[in-house]
Amino acid sequence: MTQMPPPVAPPPDMPMQPHRGVMILVFSILSWFLCVIFGIVAWVLANSDLRAMAEGRMDPTGEGITKAGKIVAMISVILNLLAIPVIIILIVLGAFAAAAASSGGAAP
Numbered sequence: 001m002t003q004m005p006p007p008v009a010p011p012p013d014m015p016m017q018p019h020r021g022v023m024i025l026v027f028s029i030l031s032w033f034l035c036v037i038f039g040i041v042a043w044v045l046a047n048s049d050l051r052a053m054a055e056g057r058m059d060p061t062g063e064g065i066t067k068a069g070k071i072v073a074m075i076s077v078i079l080n081l082l083a084i085p086v087i088i089i090l091i092v093l094g095a096f097a098a099a100a101a102s103s104g105g106a107a108p
Helices: 021-033 036-055 060-102
Strands: none
Touching: 021 036, 021 060, 036 060
C-alpha cells in the first residue's frame, strides 16, 4: 500500500489562503432546508479546498470541518437525487387517482 507524499510547503513569500470550512459546512446544512444547489456548491468547494490543503496552498487547520461539510453535502445531494423519482411517481399516481375519482371510480 502506498502512502501519500507529505504536503508541499508553499514558498515563504506566498501566504496561505484561509480555509473555508465553516462556509462549506453552513452551505451543506442549508442544502437540507433550502435548496440542493447549496449542497452541490459545498461539495465542489470542499473538493477544491481539500486539494489546496493537500498541496500546501491553504490553511490545513480547517481540514476536519471541510471534510465534515463535504460529507453532509454529499448525503444531501444523493438523497435529493434519489427522492426525485419517488416524487414523480407520487404525482403520477395522484393524477390517476384524481382522474378515477372524478369519473366516478371507473377506469380511465
